[in-house]
Amino acid sequence: MAGFVAGLLDATVRASTVLVFASLGEIISERGGVLNLGVEGMMLVGALGGFVVTVVSGSYWLGFFVAGLLGVAMALIHAFLTISLSSDQVISGIMLTLLGTGLTTFFGQEWVSESISGFPRTTLPLVGEYLVGIPVVGEALFRSTAPDFIALALIPVVWFFLFRTNLGLEIISVGEDPETADTMGVDVFRMRYLCVLIGGFFAGIAGAHLSLAFSQLWVPGMTAGRGWIAVALVIFAQWRPERALIGAYLFGLLDALKLRSQAISVQVGAETPFAGTINPALDFVMHPTIMATYPYLATILVLFVTVVRFDSEQLGVPSALLEAYSRETD
Amino acid sequence: MNVEIDLTAREDVPRWLSYGTPVFTILMALAVSAVALVALDVNPIAAYSTMFLETASDELGLRQTLVKSVPLVLTGLAVYVPLRAGLWNIGAEGQLYAGAIAGTWVGLNVGAPSYVLIPLALAAAGVAGGVWAGVPGWLRARWNVNEIITTLLLTFVAIELANYMVRGPMQGGQGNFPVSALLPTAALLPDLFGTGVHAGFVVGLLAVAATYVIVTRTRVGFEVTFVGSNPAAATQAGMSTVKVYLLVFLLGGAMAGFAGVNEIAGVQGRLRPEFSPGYGFTAIPIALLGRNGAFQVLLAALFFALLFVGGSSMEVVYGVPAALIDVIQALIILFLITAEFIKSYRVDVTIEREPNDRPAGTVGEV
Numbered sequence: 001m002a003g004f005v006a007g008l009l010d011a012t013v014r015a016s017t018v019l020v021f022a023s024l025g026e027i028i029s030e031r032g033g034v035l036n037l038g039v040e041g042m043m044l045v046g047a048l049g050g051f052v053v054t055v056v057s058g059s060y061w062l063g064f065f066v067a068g069l070l071g072v073a074m075a076l077i078h079a080f081l082t083i084s085l086s087s088d089q090v091i092s093g094i095m096l097t098l099l100g101t102g103l104t105t106f107f108g109q110e111w112v113s114e115s116i117s118g119f120p121r122t123t124l125p126l127v128g129e130y131l132v133g134i135p136v137v138g139e140a141l142f143r144s145t146a147p148d149f150i151a152l153a154l155i156p157v158v159w160f161f162l163f164r165t166n167l168g169l170e171i172i173s174v175g176e177d178p179e180t181a182d183t184m185g186v187d188v189f190r191m192r193y194l195c196v197l198i199g200g201f202f203a204g205i206a207g208a209h210l211s212l213a214f215s216q217l218w219v220p221g222m223t224a225g226r227g228w229i230a231v232a233l234v235i236f237a238q239w240r241p242e243r244a245l246i247g248a249y250l251f252g253l254l255d256a257l258k259l260r261s262q263a264i265s266v267q268v269g270a271e272t273p274f275a276g277t278i279n280p281a282l283d284f285v286m287h288p289t290i291m292a293t294y295p296y297l298a299t300i301l302v303l304f305v306t307v308v309r310f311d312s313e314q315l316g317v318p319s320a321l322l323e324a325y326s327r328e329t330d
Numbered sequence: 331m332n333v334e335i336d337l338t339a340r341e342d343v344p345r346w347l348s349y350g351t352p353v354f355t356i357l358m359a360l361a362v363s364a365v366a367l368v369a370l371d372v373n374p375i376a377a378y379s380t381m382f383l384e385t386a387s388d389e390l391g392l393r394q395t396l397v398k399s400v401p402l403v404l405t406g407l408a409v410y411v412p413l414r415a416g417l418w419n420i421g422a423e424g425q426l427y428a429g430a431i432a433g434t435w436v437g438l439n440v441g442a443p444s445y446v447l448i449p450l451a452l453a454a455a456g457v458a459g460g461v462w463a464g465v466p467g468w469l470r471a472r473w474n475v476n477e478i479i480t481t482l483l484l485t486f487v488a489i490e491l492a493n494y495m496v497r498g499p500m501q502g503g504q505g506n507f508p509v510s511a512l513l514p515t516a517a518l519l520p521d522l523f524g525t526g527v528h529a530g531f532v533v534g535l536l537a538v539a540a541t542y543v544i545v546t547r548t549r550v551g552f553e554v555t556f557v558g559s560n561p562a563a564a565t566q567a568g569m570s571t572v573k574v575y576l577l578v579f580l581l582g583g584a585m586a587g588f589a590g591v592n593e594i595a596g597v598q599g600r601l602r603p604e605f606s607p608g609y610g611f612t613a614i615p616i617a618l619l620g621r622n623g624a625f626q627v628l629l630a631a632l633f634f635a636l637l638f639v640g641g642s643s644m645e646v647v648y649g650v651p652a653a654l655i656d657v658i659q660a661l662i663i664l665f666l667i668t669a670e671f672i673k674s675y676r677v678d679v680t681i682e683r684e685p686n687d688r689p690a691g692t693v694g695e696v
Contacts, residue, residue, distance in 0.1 A: 037478065081664065085671040090478065094420060094614060095663045102656025106366060109651050220653075225486045232479045289494040296483040300469075307475045 008256055010140040013148065014214055015259075016245075016252025018043075018206045020151040022230035023237065023244040024158050025071075025202025031162060031239060032195025033175035033320040037093025038078055039203045040227025041100020042071045044220075046207030048104040051218040054116050064119075064147065064208045071204020072197050074100060079196040083189055086324035097227070105220040112218060119145035119213040145213040147205070158241040171195055175318035178325040188325050203227070225296065232299045236306050238316040247302070254295040258288070336678040343673050351669045352619065356633075359661035363654060372648045380647050381640030393526045394639045395632065397597060400530045401426065401606070402638075403631035404589035405613035406620065407541050408463070408582040410627050412477075413617055414545060415578045416558040417470065421481030422586040423610025424488035425459040429587025430594050431488075431495055432458035434510055434601040437517030437594075438500070444516040451517060451591050452533070459587020460580045462488060467579025471572040477579075485610065493603045500601060510601035519596040530592030535628075537585055542624040544581075554578055586610060607638070608656070615659045618666065634659065 022039050029036045036042075050067030054060045078096055081087040121143050123132050131142035162168040173181040174191045182188050210226075211218050229251055237243035266286060268278050284290060307315070364374035385391035405422040412419040419425075433455035440447060466480035495510070496503075502511025519528040545551040557564040557574045565571055589609065598605055612634050620627035634655075641655040 077664070081667060085668060087667040087671060090418060091618065091663065091667055094418075094478075095660045095667075098611060098614070098656060099660035099664070102653050102658075102660060103366070105653035106651045106657060107369075225483065228479060228482050232476075232483070235476065235479075284498075287494055287498065289490045289497065292493075293487040293490045296486045299483055300475075300480050303479060304469060304473065304475050308473055 006136045006139060008253070008260065009137060011256030011259060012249060012252040013140045013144065014252070015255035016248040017148045017151045018210050018214060018226055019230050019233060019248035019251055020155065020245060021147075021202050021206035021209060022227055023233040023248065024151075024154055024241055025199040025206070026230055026234045027237065027239055027241055027244060028158065028162070028171070028202070029195050029199030030234060030321055031175045031318055032171045032192045033178065033318055033323065033325070034079070034082055034192055034196050034199075035089045035093060035322055036075070036078060036196060036199050036203075037090060037231060038074060038096030038100065039093075039199075039206075039230055040223055040225070041097035042074045042200055042203035043207035043210070043223045043227045044100045044104040045070045045074055046204030047211040047222060048108045048111065048207075048218055049204070050208030051114070051116065051211040052111060054118065054212055055111065055114050060116070060118050060212050063212055064205060067208030067212075068201040068204040071200040071202070071207070073200075075196050075200020075203070078200070079193045082324065083192045083196070086326055089322055089324075101221065108218060108220045112220070114218065116212070116216060118211075118216040119147060121145055124149065145209075147209040147213050151209070152245075155241050155245055162241065172318075175320055178320050178323075182325075182327070192325070206230070229295060229299050232303050235315070236302050238306075238310070239318065240316070250302070251295050251298065254298055258291040258294065336680070338678070339675055340673070347673055351666070351673065355662050355665040355669055358665045359658050362661050363658045366654060366657060367650060370650055372650055377644050377648055377650065381644045382636065385636060385640040385643060391639055391643070395635045396527045396531055397635075398638045399628075399631050399635035400528075400534045400596065401589040401593050401609040402612060402616060402635050403534045403628050404537055404585045404592070405610045406616035406627045406631045407537055407624065408459075408586035408589070408610075409613045409617035410620065410624065411541060411545075411554075411582040411585070412463075412467075412578040413621060414551075414558050415554045415574050416561065417467075417575060417578060418478045419463060419466075419481050419579065419582050420478055420614055421463070421466065421483075421485040421610070422582070422589075422613045423606060423608065424481070424485030425462045425583045425586035426590040426593070426606055426610050427485075427488035427492045428462035428583075429455035429459040429590030430601060430605070431492055431500075431590075432587070433591025434513065434594050435500065437513045437591075438502070438511055442516065444520075447516050448519065448529075448595070451595060452588060455587040455591035456584035457587070459590065460584040463579040463583025463586065464576065467576045467583075470579075471575035489604065492601065496601055496603050503600070508603055512600045513595060517595055518599065519592065528592070528596030530588075530596040533588055533592055534631075537588065538624045538628045541585075541627075545624065550577065586613075607652075611656075612638075612659060615663045618663050 022043060026036060026039055046067035049070040050063035053066045054063035057063070074096055078092050081092045082089045122145070123129060123143050128142060132138045162172065170181065170186045171191055173184070174186060174188050178188045207223065210222060215222065233244055233247040233251070236247045266282055268275050272278065360378060367374040367377050385395065405426055408422040408425060409419050433451040436451040436454040437447065440450060442450065462484060463481065466477045466484060469475035469480055470477040493508070496508045500510040501508065503509040519530050521527070522529055522531060545554065553564070553569050554574055554577070556567070557569060557571050561571050593606065594601055616627060616630040616634055620630040637655045637658065641652040644650050645652045
């Protein structure tokens with residue numbers, strides 16, 4: 001049992017990293033007032049781009065970095081359309097997801113059968129050996145790929161950046177009240193570009209983690225809605241980095257359960273009352289295709305509970321989210 | 331060197347601009363997508379002429395275009411109707427699957443003559459699609475839960491549910507192959523006068539007409555448009571946004587459900603996992619391109635159907651992945667929203683060689 005728990009925990013941590021990257025990026029973007037629904041597309045572009053660079057160059061670090069830059073390139077389109085041209089953030093984002101899906105399916109066909117040696121699992125230098133020895137959680141938390149460690153480290157970094165640095169506070173002011181921020185001398189446009197581009201970089205490396213560390217292969221559409229789950233997680237996290245981790249682990253767990261569901265069979269004995277009803281019901285809820293729906297259903301449930309529990313002020317939605325800023329309108 | 335960009339709001343849009351915009355955006359999207367073709371060593375002009383001219387001038391191509399347009403126009407309306415009320419249904423794909431599952435189930439399990447069975451299957455599909463969209467609609471209307479995320483996530487659920495059905499309760503192919511049994515002849519949609527286009531096309535046209543009438547000629551349609559343009563004022567005027575939001579999603583979902591059953595009973599003949607090549611997602615650009623009215627949605631659906639059919643013949647002839655059409659779709663809309671900016675503002679760019687002194691206080695130094 002301890003082995004099963006440790007294994008499940010391990011799979012949970014692996015599966016949550018991609019959501020940590022993507023939702024941290026989305027938090028920064030939305031804190032600046034720009035909703036980015038293109039995460040899914042940016043992740044796909046990052047996943048394929050990172051994979052191709054790794055195959056060609058042999059360096060997964062280069063792949064990881066290029067994936068981030070590809071995310072930035074996609075985000076630049078979003079930033080230009082929504083910040084400079086005041087276009088609808090929802091339309092632009094959805095179309096970027098469609099664009100990313102199309103581009104990666106178009107160019108990705110020939111890379112499906114390629115194999116890479118992606119990020120290996122390592123321990124932290126110096127202290128790693130001892131930390132791995134911690135029962136149950138040791139292997140899961142401290143024997144990971146480099147991006148897993150980076151993701152965990154980024155949570156306090158982003159928190160500090162947003163809430164404890166001048167730049168971070170300016171970002172928040174731009175997302176809350178751009179007019180006032182502008183009067184105070186904050187360059188709203190530049191700040192929003194910065195947020196969207198950082199968000200794009202994070203989405204790109206989220207995708208790269210998927211293809212270079214988590215799966216170590218490329219399949220078109222491999223993000224399977226994780227970008228959208230990340231968008232929902234941001235609401236659940238109430239735009240706070242540390243809370244995004246909780247959400248990411250929750251969905252990582254569901255992902256991990258799905259992957260392990262083939263290996264487990266739970267049935268009650270034939271002598272148990274209602275065994276004739278319970279066993280088919282168990283078969284149904286444990287069926288791999290049904291297990292695959294749980295992360296999506298759980299996202300909706302969590303979103304519902306979060307929204308019902310808090311009104312929009314308590315929830316912490318950046319007040320100027322979705323609003324284009326322009327100086328001429330009063 | 332100093333580049334200065336001046337924006338002035340236009341008072342009225344020049345005529346050539348408002349008519350030229352859709353054409354211009356499509357041409358721009360094709361031009362940019364040509365880069366992707368060149369990257370794969372394909373002559374874009376030859377590829378596009380295969381895609382459009384040969385498809386449109388060929389009887390088979392036209393027939394296929396009309397057949398493809400059925401799910402596209404129906405899912406297009408499924409996005410268009412909520413969009414009238416200012417809401418996003420980006421999960422028409424999932425509603426299509428829900429409709430396909432329910433419709434196939436009725437077709438396989440209800441023994442009845444054709445004129446009973448087909449309407450029954452359509453009704454079941456409409457209800458299933460309506461429920462699939464109604465849940466996000468209700469969550470949005472009653473609790474203000476973001477409908478973009480919920481509709482999209484339910485799409486994945488519906489696709490997995492179809493996977494489950496053809497592996498479990500509805501498995502009916504030979505061996506353990508994950509498909510349902512073939513629909514009985516009574517459940518199949520008849521041909522329209524021997525044209526090779528199935529009767530679902532009529533369903534599509536009726537849906538367009540019904541949507542047009544509802545949106546432009548009824549009180550409900552007026553409320554939908556009013557809520558869409560100004561929900562606060564609509565509430566002030568005594569309208570119920572809850573009712574309107576729920577209604578548009580039920581209606582839209584039902585249309586996507588029709589699309590699902592039409593595709594099964596008119597084209598596929600049995601439920602297969604992942605039978606839709608993303609009709610419900612193409613529906614989003616269709617609804618955006620046709621956002622001015624139901625007939626524009628029909629036109630956009632026909633155009634995208636041509637793109638779909640042409641895309642697959644291009645795939646056959648040049649070995650270019652048909653995913654190119656996804657790229658073209660997205661680019662059309664991205665250029666469209668760029669064009670909307672140009673429509674509402676005059677852009678004057680002046681380039682001066684000598685850098686101007688910056689007036690004090692305009693740039694905030696941190």
